[in-house]
Amino acid sequence: xxxxxxxxxxxxxxxxxxxxxxxxxxxxxxxxxxxxxxxxxxxxxxxxxxxxxxxxxxxxxxxxxxxxxxxxxxxxxxxxxxxxxxxxxxxxxxxxxxxxxxxxxxxxxxxxxxxxxxxxxxxxxxxxxxxxxxxxxxxxxxxxxxxxxxxxxxxxxxxxxxxxxxxxxxxxxxxxxxxxxxxxxxxxxxxxxxxxxxxxxxxxxxxxxxxxxxxx
Amino acid sequence: xxxxxxxxxxxxxxxxxxxxxxxxxxxxxxxxxxxxxxxxxxxxxxxxxxxxxxxxxxxxxxxxxxxxxxxxxxxxxxxxxxxxxxxxxxxxxxxxxxxxxxxxxxxxxxxxxxxxxxxxxxxxxxxxxxxxxxxxxxxxxxxxxxxxxxxxxxxxxxxxxxxxxxxxxxxxxxxxxxxxxxxxxxxxxxxxxxxxxxxxxxxxxxxxxxxxxxxx
Numbered sequence: 001x002x003x004x005x006x007x008x009x010x011x012x013x014x015x016x017x018x019x020x021x022x023x024x025x026x027x028x029x030x031x032x033x034x035x036x037x038x039x040x041x042x043x044x045x046x047x048x049x050x051x052x053x054x055x056x057x058x059x060x061x062x063x064x065x066x067x068x069x070x071x072x073x074x075x076x077x078x079x080x081x082x083x084x085x086x087x088x089x090x091x092x093x094x095x096x097x098x099x100x101x102x103x104x105x106x107x108x109x110x111x112x113x114x115x116x117x118x119x120x121x122x123x124x125x126x127x128x129x130x131x132x133x134x135x136x137x138x139x140x141x142x143x144x145x146x147x148x149x150x151x152x153x154x155x156x157x158x159x160x161x162x163x164x165x166x167x168x169x170x171x172x173x174x175x176x177x178x179x180x181x182x183x184x185x186x187x188x189x190x191x192x193x194x195x196x197x198x199x200x201x202x203x204x205x206x207x208x209x210x211x212x213x214x215x216x
Numbered sequence: 217x218x219x220x221x222x223x224x225x226x227x228x229x230x231x232x233x234x235x236x237x238x239x240x241x242x243x244x245x246x247x248x249x250x251x252x253x254x255x256x257x258x259x260x261x262x263x264x265x266x267x268x269x270x271x272x273x274x275x276x277x278x279x280x281x282x283x284x285x286x287x288x289x290x291x292x293x294x295x296x297x298x299x300x301x302x303x304x305x306x307x308x309x310x311x312x313x314x315x316x317x318x319x320x321x322x323x324x325x326x327x328x329x330x331x332x333x334x335x336x337x338x339x340x341x342x343x344x345x346x347x348x349x350x351x352x353x354x355x356x357x358x359x360x361x362x363x364x365x366x367x368x369x370x371x372x373x374x375x376x377x378x379x380x381x382x383x384x385x386x387x388x389x390x391x392x393x394x395x396x397x398x399x400x401x402x403x404x405x406x407x408x409x410x411x412x413x414x415x416x417x418x419x420x421x422x423x424x425x426x427x428x429x430x431x432x
Contacts, residue, residue, distance in 0.1 A: 013286030024240035070229030
């Protein structure tokens, strides 16, 4: 029986959704390691929709589930419909969608709120002892939900301070490594918080997936 | 001096643009091999814009350059503005955008027309002896433009027949391998024409990039 990963997306594109290189780097690493991927995203309007060429707001709003389906090649389900027997672990790639739509960290910092279905997913995974992995800026969601969590967003001082002020513990980490909280079964890697390109993102993703495997 | 690759996108998402896993798999392989990436796409409306969740047309049209910027993280230039001193090789990832917007193969089959800036790019690369790589369905563009080209789209019989009827030579190829035309400096790999998931796509991309390196 292959282990199943709930892969939580927030759109498709670094500036308003899931960071695409991070998502695919993690997908390659997870697929190579033998996991099945269960794509999911909240079925809500994205908090922002940004023209990635002109760096200005799009004319129309975009739905996080519909846009995430681009990364998922169509095979995705609404987060509200995901039941806990469908996954053995949870993975959050980064991108601004993680801090705009999955939580409000981009606007509210340490005072941020977390989407209620995302919070339920994390709470349930913790309760069931299922490991959680997160990349780039997505670990701030875990910092908000999981008291005392040890995690990394790389080395960015202000973000690290915000994480500590939410009651989590930030640990500096290089791009090709990840930080493990064995007690809470969390593994996090900096990805584009530090990476100079897709190869470094992939190195970190491979490391994260290896360490995820040790948390079952 | 690092070699530079013109990486030609057609949107962001398998059903109407560039296939995202293929693009990122190739980017990781190219970055690891030491290439600089010059992202480019035609600054035109996509021939289609498809809701990847509901599999129905989007309400609005989408621009190929603007959507491609999601894969490029914003750093992309219009294909019409790309000059030949900016790249040493050309790479086309797959996705329906390649046969909807870069050429019209999805509608017109072997009678397809090719976007004029895409045709100019390929003609100029051939003239200058610069290698060209293509994945998945994108090799049909090369079949239309380059007489006698030896290439693969995997094993799909109807597509292979269309390629042969355009005057190119189709060669069956497994997912983890690629086909090289040394005379014309072309390398092609099946990617999602055969792949069962992102790890297989990555295997093919790594193989393609290795063989690309032998064509300089």
